[in-house]
Each structure stands twice: as C-alpha cells, then as structure tokens.
Amino acid sequence: MKHLPHFLLAATSLLLLAAPAHASRLESWRFDSNRNQLEFTTDEDVQPKAQLISDPTRLVIDLPGVILGRPASTQSYGGAIRSVRLGQFDRSAARLVVELAPGYTIDPNQVRFRGITARQWTVQLPTPQLLPPDTTATAPSGGLTGGSNQSSTSTQIQGVRVTPDGIFVRTNGGSPTLDVRRSSDRGQITIDVQGATLALAAPRDVLVNRLGVNRVTLSQQQASPPVARITLNVDQASPDWQASTSSVGGLVLLPTSKVASSGEGNTTPAPVLRPGALATIESIALENNDSQLVVRASQPLKYTTGWDRTTGAYRVTINSAQLAKNVKGPQLEASSPVLKLRLRQETANTAVILVTPASGVLISDLNQPSQQSLALQLQRSRSPVAAQPNPSANIPVPVAPRTDPVPPQPSYPNPDPPRATNGRPVVIIDPGHGGPDPGAIGIGGLQEKGIVLDIGQKVAAILERQGVQAVITRPDDRDLDLEPRVQLAERINATVFVSIHANSINLSRQDISGLETYYYQSGLNLARTIHQSVLEGTGIQDRGVRSARFYVLRKTSMPSVLVEVGFVTGRDDAAKLSDANYRTQMANAIARGILRYLGRSS
Ligand SMILES: [Zn+2]
Numbered sequence: 001m002k003h004l005p006h007f008l009l010a011a012t013s014l015l016l017l018a019a020p021a022h023a024s025r026l027e028s029w030r031f032d033s034n035r036n037q038l039e040f041t042t043d044e045d046v047q048p049k050a051q052l053i054s055d056p057t058r059l060v061i062d063l064p065g066v067i068l069g070r071p072a073s074t075q076s077y078g079g080a081i082r083s084v085r086l087g088q089f090d091r092s093a094a095r096l097v098v099e100l101a102p103g104y105t106i107d108p109n110q111v112r113f114r115g116i117t118a119r120q121w122t123v124q125l126p127t128p129q130l131l132p133p134d135t136t137a138t139a140p141s142g143g144l145t146g147g148s149n150q151s152s153t154s155t156q157i158q159g160v161r162v163t164p165d166g167i168f169v170r171t172n173g174g175s176p177t178l179d180v181r182r183s184s185d186r187g188q189i190t191i192d193v194q195g196a197t198l199a200l201a202a203p204r205d206v207l208v209n210r211l212g213v214n215r216v217t218l219s220q221q222q223a224s225p226p227v228a229r230i231t232l233n234v235d236q237a238s239p240d241w242q243a244s245t246s247s248v249g250g251l252v253l254l255p256t257s258k259v260a261s262s263g264e265g266n267t268t269p270a271p272v273l274r275p276g277a278l279a280t281i282e283s284i285a286l287e288n289n290d291s292q293l294v295v296r297a298s299q300p301l302k303y304t305t306g307w308d309r310t311t312g313a314y315r316v317t318i319n320s321a322q323l324a325k326n327v328k329g330p331q332l333e334a335s336s337p338v339l340k341l342r343l344r345q346e347t348a349n350t351a352v353i354l355v356t357p358a359s360g361v362l363i364s365d366l367n368q369p370s371q372q373s374l375a376l377q378l379q380r381s382r383s384p385v386a387a388q389p390n391p392s393a394n395i396p397v398p399v400a401p402r403t404d405p406v407p408p409q410p411s412y413p414n415p416d417p418p419r420a421t422n423g424r425p426v427v428i429i430d431p432g433h434g435g436p437d438p439g440a441i442g443i444g445g446l447q448e449k450g451i452v453l454d455i456g457q458k459v460a461a462i463l464e465r466q467g468v469q470a471v472i473t474r475p476d477d478r479d480l481d482l483e484p485r486v487q488l489a490e491r492i493n494a495t496v497f498v499s500i501h502a503n504s505i506n507l508s509r510q511d512i513s514g515l516e517t518y519y520y521q522s523g524l525n526l527a528r529t530i531h532q533s534v535l536e537g538t539g540i541q542d543r544g545v546r547s548a549r550f551y552v553l554r555k556t557s558m559p560s561v562l563v564e565v566g567f568v569t570g571r572d573d574a575a576k577l578s579d580a581n582y583r584t585q586m587a588n589a590i591a592r593g594i595l596r597y598l599g600r601s602s
Helices: 013-018 448-465 482-491 521-538 571-577 580-597
Strands: 026-032 037-042 049-053 058-064 073-076 081-090 093-100 112-117 120-124 155-163 166-173 178-182 188-194 196-198 205-210 213-222 227-234 241-245 251-255 279-287 292-297 302-307 314-319 321-323 338-347 350-357 361-370 373-380 392-395 404-406 426-431 469-472 496-503 515-519 542-547 560-567
Touching: 026 081, 026 093, 037 058, 037 093, 155 205, 155 213, 155 227, 178 241, 188 241, 188 251, 196 213, 227 241, 227 251, 279 338, 292 314, 314 373, 321 338, 350 361, 361 482, 426 448, 426 482, 448 469, 448 496, 448 560, 448 580, 496 521, 496 571, 496 580, 515 521, 521 542, 521 560, 521 580, 560 571, 560 580, 571 580
Parallel strands: 155 196, 196 227, 279 321, 321 350, 426 469, 426 496, 496 560, 515 542
Antiparallel strands: 026 037, 037 120, 049 058, 049 392, 058 093, 073 081, 081 093, 112 120, 155 166, 166 251, 178 188, 188 227, 205 213, 213 227, 241 251, 279 292, 292 373, 302 314, 314 350, 338 350, 361 373, 404 542, 515 560
C-alpha cells in the first residue's frame, strides 16, 4: 500500500534522540509530476493543514508535530509545478511547499487530500492553469486566444522552428503579452509580441508549407515600446491559430483544430495490418452538452491513460487500434472544454489521443460505456479559475483516519451469511496500483503492482474453480484509479470486495515483515477469516487485523478488506514474494479464507 522510493531516509537515531519526546518523523515523500500527486508518509499519525498562497502561487502543507532533523531541501520539476520544498517551519511543524511557475495557479477547490492512513497521505493537485491575461489588455479578436502572462519585461525573439503540430518561436527573457488577430481576408494571422525585439540572427522569413501555413515572417512592428510581429501566411481555409507562452521559454503557436494534411509533409504512412485484428477508431466527438469526449470504434477497445509528461496533455493510449483515415476530432470552439486535441498513430497498432483541457476544466474520469466506446468526462470547475485568486485560501483536509490494531482472533463460521446474486456469490478481487503507478518498491526494485496482480489473478482463478464468480478490477498492468474499482463492485452488487496490496517501510528497516489485513466497519469478519487462513497457509509473521479508513473500504457497501500480503522492503517477505510458488501459496490461502467466509468450505 505504501508508495515508492524514499528520497529522504529516516533521520539518524542521534537526531531522533535530540527531538522532542512525541515528535514524529517524515519517513518519505514524493511528487509524481505525471499525475500532479504528492505523497508523504510519517512514522506516526499526523493531521496536515493546507493553504494556497498567491504571488507567487504556492500550496503550503504544514505537518504539525513532525520534526525533520535534517536541512531543508528542494526538488525541481521544471513544469508548471516548478518545485517542491521541504523544511522545518518552526519547532513543532514541518512544511512542504509546492511552488508553481510564474503566471500559473491552481484552483484551491480542486486540491484533494486523501488520508490513506493517518500516517500516509496523498494530495492530488489539479492541472495548473495559466492566469488570465491582464484585464486591461485588448481582448484578442476573431475567436483566437492569446495566452499571456503578467508584465511584459523585455523579450528577444531568436528563431522559429516548425514542429509536428505547430510552430515554436524561441525567445529569451520574459513572458510577453500576445495579441493574435486574423486579417479580414483570412490570409494572414498576426501575433504581436509586446515588449519584444528581434535578435539580429533571427530569420525574417521562414518557408513552412505545412499545416495550412505557407510561410512565417518576423518583423519589428514598433521600436519603443518594442513590439515584434509574427505573421503566418495561411490558406483561407486553414483553421485559426492560437499563441501561448511556454513554461520552458518561447511561444507556442498551434492551429485551433486539426489541419487536414493535404498530401504534404506530415502524412502518416497507412499501417499495414492484419485485417480484423485491430479496432478502427471511427469518431471522436464532444457529446452530452460538451461534458464528454466520446471515442467510438469498430471493435472492443483496450486502453491506458495518464498525463503526458512532455506535452502536459491527458493521454489516452489505445492498444490494438488504428485511427480511421478520415477521423477528425470535433471542431473546437473558443468555449469548448477542450483547448487542444491531437490524434496520433503512434505505432502500427497503437493510437494515441492527447487532450489538453481548457482553463478551469477538469478531466475527471475515463469510462467505457460500451466495449467499443470510451467517454472522457470533462468537468468544469464550479468556480472557474479566479482572475484574482484569494491571497490565501485554506484547503480542507479530511480528518486523519485512525488505525486501531484489533487483536487477531481465531476464525469462526460467519454468523451472518453474506448476500448473494442469484444464489451465486460474486467476489471482487482488486489488485492494487498498476500502469504508471508501481505501488511500493522494495528490495532489488521489487514492485508491488506485479506481485499483487499475480496473486489476484490466481485468487480469482481458484474461486472460479470452486463455483464462486470472481471479478477482477485490474486484469492486467493498467492504470486504474480507486473510484472505478469501487464503482465496479457497486455496479455488479458484489458479495465481498478483497483488495490485494503489498506493504513497505524504509529500506533501512528490512527487519520488518508480516501480514496486515485491514477492514472498515462491515469487513471485520471477512478480514479475520482471510487473515487467519493466510497465517495458517503461509507461516507469515502476524502484524494483526486493523481497521482503517482506506478509500476502497469506506466507499464499498459490501464487506470489504484490504490484505497487505507482506513487505516488499522486508528481507523475509521480499524473498518469498519474488517466488511464484509462494505467491500461489498466498493466493490459495486468501481464496480459502474467502471461501470459508462464504460458507463454501471448512
Ligand atoms: Zn499498495
């Protein structure tokens, strides 16, 4: 259950001795810049406090009672989320500060704290948004949008580069204000760059002949105050273009919709494929009042999702699929919830859809309404990103979950037989993590996600052989959030829910191994029965049945448990969990516990 490398190892015992008697330590923290997720683990329960502070925008998380016992440190990421700093705020609290790049903000209402346990927290940040342009600036005309940023300090334009999907203008200096216009005859798009001069070496005329653009010219429109002009000579039929400043410096010019490639430049060769083996993606459209981006195909779709590190877009990778020759995304209006949509045939049998949400739009989920379609949920935040963010916005943090050890007891026949669907129980098996999220990483790089998938698949197979219907939430190495796991269980009205995870602690504590089984409310009997069966079946050390407010336990209405099958950081457990025979033994023991609970065996 615990997560990932420990960038910051435990303080030495000497420093610990120097700390106040009830101080707790920060055992690890990590920021996943792909998912905008911060995770941290302390050695004792903690109740974080959080606020968003502007100018510059930063999210401040205080950890009362936590003593670092080491110097402050900063990790830099270089995107819109620029860095995460860790330091000792005062004698009794440590402080984590998530700093945004200048000109960016986040909606404080969309910052989500989740207490996995009272010692382990995740903080999900929304995608940072560019602050709106100065309200006194002239509004861009003609449906074109101009990204902009704070004050126009001096900027120098250095060069022009044509990219696969647009034009990149290399600059030095500040983040200038941009003004985008299209001529009334539609033949020219001009981008005026306030405060900018042309470098001597900058080209004045660049032949493009792609994306509906014939050439790009640069000129010094005005000397004082300086204004440089970028002119795109375009086909009258070409889409409008937008300009924005890039967080890495430079200007990004992009068409507002996909440009039909008319035989020139960037045509992707049609892949040669085995007929029938691939799904053809036939349409991609905004539906249901623009609340969904729906992808439809000729055959069932398999996909993975995640945030793309290089483009900053939400990436949907569809395996065994090809884009139909004429498939286009929807026409994107200025009011569209999607700022930018890119379709790409990445390999002969992998199609990729990159979605950049518009400002204030949250990509909340991707679901599969039918096997042949995908629906990406686009949710407008209730309060659009404010032009004037509060100087300081307090962010609600849920009350820390409690983890009370429950003394293990011998299993006994379940006094209250569980509900069944058509007389046949349905068991949800939920292997944790997957895809880009490896879960805990232990000795020798042992990954939680692979171990729990193997055990989960084996448990499901054993149950099926015993006439119990088993449904697995994550059948392969895919990315899957917690919500869809719960939704699946609720949708099929499962009898019980069994989540399978592996534990971790610092690699400096390889002496810690053992089984922990968690429940919340109605799962106690199920937890005890499985726990006892695993102790008997594997000889693993006993770390007890415990209650915890884990999401998958709280949100499921049927008895549910989370089995931590051992520590990937533990010398004993890691060696055993690496062995396929031991994993089979573990799966047998878990399945036997479930069957015993269901009254299916002794
Ligand atoms: Zn886990």
